Every structure is written in C-alpha cells, then in structure tokens.
Amino acid sequence: MTGFSSFDLLPPILAAIEEAGYTTPTPIQEQAIPHLRDGRDLLGIAQTGTGKTAAFALPILDRLARRRVRPGSGQARALILTPTRELAAQIDASFATYGRRLNLSRAVVYGGVGQYPQVKSMGRGVDILTATPGRLLDLMNQGFVKLDRLEIFVLDEADRMLDMGFIHDIRMVISHLPVERQTLLFSATMPKEIAHLAQGLLSDPERVEAAPSATTAERVEQKVYFVDKGDKRAALIHLLRQESLTRALVFTRTKHGADKVVLDLEKHAIEADAIHGNKSQGARERALSRFRSGESRVLVATDIAARGIDVTGISHVINFDLPNEPESYVHRIGRTARAGREGVAISLCDATEVVFLRAIEKIIRIPIPVETQHPHHSEVAATARAIAAAPVQPQNRYARSSRPSRSPREPGAQERTQRSRVRADQPSAASPAAQRSAKPRSAPQPSAGHAPSSARPPMARRKRVD
Ligand SMILES: Nc1ncnc2c1ncn2[C@@H]1O[C@H](COP(=O)(O)OP(=O)(O)OP(=O)(O)O)[C@@H](O)[C@H]1O
Ligand SMILES: [Mg+2]
Numbered sequence: 001m002t003g004f005s006s007f008d009l010l011p012p013i014l015a016a017i018e019e020a021g022y023t024t025p026t027p028i029q030e031q032a033i034p035h036l037r038d039g040r041d042l043l044g045i046a047q048t049g050t051g052k053t054a055a056f057a058l059p060i061l062d063r064l065a066r067r068r069v070r071p072g073s074g075q076a077r078a079l080i081l082t083p084t085r086e087l088a089a090q091i092d093a094s095f096a097t098y099g100r101r102l103n104l105s106r107a108v109v110y111g112g113v114g115q116y117p118q119v120k121s122m123g124r125g126v127d128i129l130t131a132t133p134g135r136l137l138d139l140m141n142q143g144f145v146k147l148d149r150l151e152i153f154v155l156d157e158a159d160r161m162l163d164m165g166f167i168h169d170i171r172m173v174i175s176h177l178p179v180e181r182q183t184l185l186f187s188a189t190m191p192k193e194i195a196h197l198a199q200g201l202l203s204d205p206e207r208v209e210a211a212p213s214a215t216t217a218e219r220v221e222q223k224v225y226f227v228d229k230g231d232k233r234a235a236l237i238h239l240l241r242q243e244s245l246t247r248a249l250v251f252t253r254t255k256h257g258a259d260k261v262v263l264d265l266e267k268h269a270i271e272a273d274a275i276h277g278n279k280s281q282g283a284r285e286r287a288l289s290r291f292r293s294g295e296s297r298v299l300v301a302t303d304i305a306a307r308g309i310d311v312t313g314i315s316h317v318i319n320f321d322l323p324n325e326p327e328s329y330v331h332r333i334g335r336t337a338r339a340g341r342e343g344v345a346i347s348l349c350d351a352t353e354v355v356f357l358r359a360i361e362k363i364i365r366i367p368i369p370v371e372t373q374h375p376h377h378s379e380v381a382a383t384a385r386a387i388a389a390a391p392v393q394p395q396n397r398y399a400r401s402s403r404p405s406r407s408p409r410e411p412g413a414q415e416r417t418q419r420s421r422v423r424a425d426q427p428s429a430a431s432p433a434a435q436r437s438a439k440p441r442s443a444p445q446p447s448a449g450h451a452p453s454s455a456r457p458p459m460a461r462r463k464r465v466d
Pocket of ligand 2: 052053156308
C-alpha cells in the first residue's frame with residue numbers, strides 16, 4: 001500500500017508507481033488527481049520538479065484503461081503538447097513507466113527527425129500521443145493524424161505554449177479538437193497576461209496551486225555573482241574547477257553564446273557539450289544522453305533545456321547570462337533540486353543585466369543572495385544593482401526636461417515598465433548615467449553595445465524550438 005491508494009487508481013497503475021519508487025504523492029498530485037479522476041478541466045501550478053507529469057499522466061492512464069476504445073486510424077485519445085522535442089520524448093517515457101502494465105498504445109511526434117516512423121506509429125491510432133506542435137500540424141495537414149475524437153488534451157508548460165511563439169499553432173490544433181473534451185494545463189509559472197488565455201481554453205475548471213506561480217524550487221540554494229562582462233568566462237571556469245560541481249547545466253542566452261562557451265571551456269581542459277536549436281536532433285539527443293548518464297559533467301544550453309527536462313543529479317545550474325524572460329529563471333534553476341533533492345543555482349550578472357535580475361526578483365518575490373567571496377567580484381555591477389534597487393522618487397511628469405531625475409533612463413525607471421517590455425538597453429542601473437556614478441575610475445565601462453537590445457523580445461519574433 002502506498003499513499004497513492006486513496007486515489008482509487010487501477011491496481012496496475014498503483015503497482016507501476018510502487019515499482020518507480022514513489023511512496024507519497026507530491027502536493028500537486030495530491031490536489032490535482034482527484035479532480036482529474038472526476039473528469040474536470042484543470043489549471044495546475046506547482047514548483048519545478050514536484051511531479052506534475054505524474055499528476056496528469058496517472059489519471060489519464062486510468063481513464064483510458066477503464067474505458068478501452070479502439071482508436072481509429074490516425075486518431076489519438078489523449079494528446080500532450082510540449083514546447084521541445086526532448087520534453088516530448090521524456091513525457092512519453094513517463095507514460096511508458098507509469099503505464100507499463102496497461103498495454104495502452106503510445107506515439108511521439110516531433111520535428112528534426114524523419115516523419116515516416118511517426119506516420120507509421122499513428123497508422124492504427126494510439127491511446128496517448130505526445131507531440132510538439134509544429135510537426136503535429138504537419139502530420140495533421142497531410143492527413144496522417146486526426147484529432148476529432150480526442151478525449152483529453154494537455155498543455156504541459158502551458159504558459160510557454162500559449163505565448164506568442166506557439167499560440168498560433170496551438171489555436172490551429174485546438175480548432176481540430178472536439179469541443180467535448182477534458183483539458184489540462186500545467187506549469188510552474190503562469191504570468192497574468194497569459195492566464196486569461198489559459199482560462200479561455202478551459203471549461204468550468206479547477207485551479208490547483210500547490211505553490212503560487214513562479215515560486216522557485218524549495219531546496220535550491222540561489223546565489224548571484226556580480227562580475228564584469230569580460231570576466232564571465234574566467235568566473236565560469238573558476239566555478240567549474242570546483243569539485244563540488246558534480247554535474248552542471250550552464251545556460252546562455254544565445255546558441256552562438258553556448259558554442260563559444262563550450263570552445264572556451266575546452267581550451268581550459270574542461271569537457272562540455274552544447275545543446276541548442278542549431279544542433280542536429282542527433283547531436284541534441286547525444287548531448288542530453290551523455291549528460292544524463294554522467295558521461296559528460298557539463299552541458300551548455302540555451303532555454304531549449306530550461307523547461308521540463310528531468311535529469312537526476314544536476315548539482316548546479318549556472319546562468320552564464322541572465323535570462324531576459326523572468327519566468328525562464330524559475331524553469332532554468334528548476335533543473336536542479338528536483339524530487340526533494342538539493343541543488344545550487346548561480347547567476348553571473350554583469351552591470352547591463354541588473355534589470356533582468358530585478359525582473360526575476362520581482363516575480364519570484366525574494367531577493368537572491370549575493371556572493372562576493374570569489375575572485376571576479378565586480379563592484380560596478382554590485383553598485384548598479386544597488387542603484388536599481390533604490391526606491392523610486394515620485395516624478396512630476398510636467399517638470400522641466402533638463403532635470404536628470406526625469407530621464408527615462410533614470411535608476412528605477414524599469415519599475416514602471418511592463419514586464420513584457422523590460423529592456424536591458426534602456427532603463428535604470430545599466431544606463432550610462434547609473435554606471436558612471438557606480439563605477440570606480442579605473443574599472444572598464446560595461447559596453448551598452450553588448451547589451452541585448454530587448455529583454456523580452458516582441459513575442460512574434462521569438463522562434464519556436466520544436
Ligand atoms: N510522488 C513522487 N515521489 C517520488 N518521486 C516523484 C514523485 N512524483 C514524481 N517524482 C519524480 O520527481 C521528478 C520530477 O517530476 P516531474 O518531471 O514530473 O516534475 P515537474 O513538476 O513536471 O517539473 P517541471 O516544472 O520542471 O517540469 C521525476 O524524476 C519524477 O520521477
Ligand atoms: Mg514537467
């Protein structure tokens with residue numbers, strides 16, 4: 001008997017959970033599973049690494065196995081959409097684990113690989129289809145996948161799936177689904193501007209918040225290292241030489257940046273793989289599986305690896321660049337400290353990035369402790385942050401424009417910007433004025449030219465990663 005017995009799930013599912021070593025349901029499982037067993041629509045918010053996958057997979061398996069129906073050709077009974085190929089494969093593997101005694105059929109559909117095996121696997125229809133939206137739509141348009149008899153629809157990483165990078169594809173997929181269906185949305189974050197879209201997809205939903213949106217994983221020790229931009233590589237190498245970093249996932253903002261970091265580490269005899277959207281699917285899979293197996297100790301990634309990926313034993317997440325979407329921070333650092341384990345998240349922050357740091361601290365609702373005891377500490381960046389954190393003076397918008405305190409670039413100006421418009425090149429502490437006042441005479445000035453032009457790029461420009 002396990003703590004899962006009270007859910008009245010089919011015995012083969014309970015047996016599989018026990019074999020997986022789960023004894024006690026996590027809070028999101030505890031709270032969501034009874035509603036899902038009742039067939040309700042649901043928005044589930046819970047911290048990273050707290051078992052959201054099983055929270056939806058177990059009741060889905062239970063429902064499909066209790067009422068077995070032969071899916072028609074190309075049909076799926078349950079569809080789970082995810083933002084990345086690797087996450088789709090991982091979720092399919094979770095269904096395989098939890099459903100190993102049920103004999104339900106499954107398929108995975110995503111881009112970057114030949115479509116023939118996927119078309120073949122959909123030939124007789126499946127019980128559970130896990131997919132990324134781009135390839136799924138391709139196969140639907142070619143007539144290989146049909147979803148008009150779908151029973152359950154899940155958006156994992158729902159806020160990501162409903163932002164501008166994906167919403168068009170998601171709308172297209174939904175237009176092919178029957179109105180009568182069960183819809184489930186899960187994520188660790190749900191920004192307000194996306195939440196109303198989410199509500200529109202759900203019918204009389206339950207909202208389960210095991211923790212408020214954007215609450216960071218409980219056992220992750222977060223630290224920020226203030227460094228000058230030019231010292232970031234040296235700071236990273238210093239960190240990676242420490243033996244306590246048994247498995248480190250390093251995030252960069254760009255694909256090119258990830259490749260540059262890998263090359264630089266190799267020059268310093270630190271072996272690392274990279275995973276990002278310009279790599280072939282084969283290279284992506286190899287990099288992730290070498291990291292999973294412990295064959296490689298360091299994986300350098302873009303945000304492609306920020307969401308959902310579950311690799312046991314990541315001791316450290318290092319943000320080589322701070323993410324320009326604050327939610328990404330929550331997901332990135334959530335790759336460590338999963339399933340009750342501990343982990344460390346270190347963010348290297350230069351003076352141009354304090355605006356991102358502020359945006360992150362605002363959504364996670366806690367300040368990130370600063371570590372100064374390292375060889376690359378930058379007073380420039382630290383002071384830029386202190387200035388950004390200073391309370392904003394009330395402004396008289398009709399006062400004369402020559403007064404510096406009314407400049408849109410003044411410290412604290414980002415407090416008034418929309419989250420979606422946070423820009424590193426505009427506001428506050430990263431501004432030339434702020435840096436001048438923050439900077440000791442001899443220190444090099446962080447170059448505004450290196451700052452990313454937009455903290456949250458216009459959504460339409462963001463590339464889909466599947
Ligand atoms: N009840 C449980 N007991 C023990 N381990 C569990 C339990 N439920 C899930 N796990 C394990 O916890 C880990 C994290 O689960 P999962 O990937 O579903 O988290 P998540 O909430 O979806 O995280 P993320 O927000 O990062 O996607 C997995 O390794 C999973 O096997
Ligand atoms: Mg997940």
